[in-house]
Amino acid sequence: MLHWRVSSAIGLLLTGRARPVCAIVYAAPDCAARRAFLRLMDMAFGERDHCRRIWLTERISRAIR
Helix, strand or coil, rough: CHHHHHHHHHHHHHCCCCCHHHHHHHCCCCCHHHHHHHHHHHHHHCCEEEEEEHHHHHHHHHHHH
16 A cells, blocks of 8 residues: 555656556556566566556546545
8 A cells, every 4th residue: 555655646746646657657658668667567566467457446446436
C-alpha cells in the first residue's frame, strides 16, 4: 500500500492527477523508454506485467468510484 501511495504522489506531481506512475507509463504510447520502464518494474517487483496489473487495478477502482 505504501508503494501505491508514493507512486500516486509522484504521479500527482508529474501530471496533476493522483495516479500511480506504473499506470501512467502503461497507458503511454509504446516507445523504447516505456518498454525499459516496464521491464525494470517487472524486475524490481518480481512479477510479470506489474504495470499492467497496477493500470487495471487503478482503472477498476476509478470505474467503481
